[in-house]
Amino acid sequence: MLKGKNAVVTGSTSGIGLAIARALAAEGANVVINGFGDAAAIEKERAGLEHDFKVRAYYVGADLSKGPETRAFVEDAVKELGGIDILVNNAGIQHTDLIEDFPVERWDAIIALNLSAVFHGTAAALPHMKKQGWGRIINIASAHGLVASSFKCAYVAAKHGVVGLTKVTALENAGNGVTCNAICPGWVRTPLVEKQIQAMAKEKGIDVEAAAKEMLFEKQPSLQFVTPEQLGGAAVFLASDAAAQMTGTTMSLDGGWTAR
Ligand code: NAD
DSSP states (O other), rough: OOOTOOOEEEOOOSHHHHHHHHHHHHHOOOEEEEOOSHHHHHHHHHHHHHHHHOEEEEEOOOOSSSHHHHHHHHHHHHHHHOOOSSEEEOOOOOOOOOOOGGGGGHHHHIIIIIHHOOOOHHHHHHHHHHTTTTTEEEEEGGGGGGOOTTTTTTHHHHHHHHHHHHHHHHHTTTTTTTTEEEEEEEEEOOOOHHHHHHHHHHHHHHTHHHHHHHHHHHHHOOSSOOHHHHHHHHHHHHHHHGGTOSOOOOOEEEGGGGGG
């Protein structure tokens, strides 16, 4: 379905980003992956994409918490791939604390990566997409882009910001072939959430699986985690022709979290 398309997925050395990169590659898209981690493990993932799906796959390491680096990253990715058709703004981090205890440095880091990087990446990709009259910008927001939870001021503010930015991107490009939508996942058991599960287990003196169940019970009525692969499927749909008139929306995959 996406044969010959070029896709850039930020924060794709792990979790949701990696599954989205693999889902796009499975449909024939060439991909640029990005993020931190062990060099050998990243090379294994990159080579695996080429081997498993017969596409071109590149790794461009860049710290997307820095605006100029994010813009240069998109330009480097365009050079490697020869163009950009799909941009998935996925990289994100988390920190939990009461507002008055929230370290300023953590607030700045979360806003920089979870929100400003979406702005910089989008700004760098749009001229290429507008020129060719086709593009898909897919922002990985969160259920926390639609509703709030305590202790997550920076994350909730950033993700609500991403939802707003998604709408502006959609409006400014309506009718020119470029769409922009946000995917809003509930709990997905990635390293980002595993840390929170372990913190809860420690705080409550319960085992990790009991903490995972409690986390689901609190927010996600299905009592099941969303899988990275399900989010890959959603991204493929948003990149498809079927979604050509879908723009400026949020797509919830959250087991019912935001239904109540
Ligand atoms: P993860 O920790 O598994 O992956 C995060 C990725 O971002 C990694 O590849 C990491 O190397 C990369 N990264 C971190 N800092 C970076 C930086 N400065 N520059 C470039 N890359 C950087 O997390 P995940 O759960 O897969 O999260 C991916 C996205 O999904 C995030 O935006 C997150 O907010 C969102 N999300 C996650 C959940 C969940 O339950 N896991 C739910 C809703 C939304």
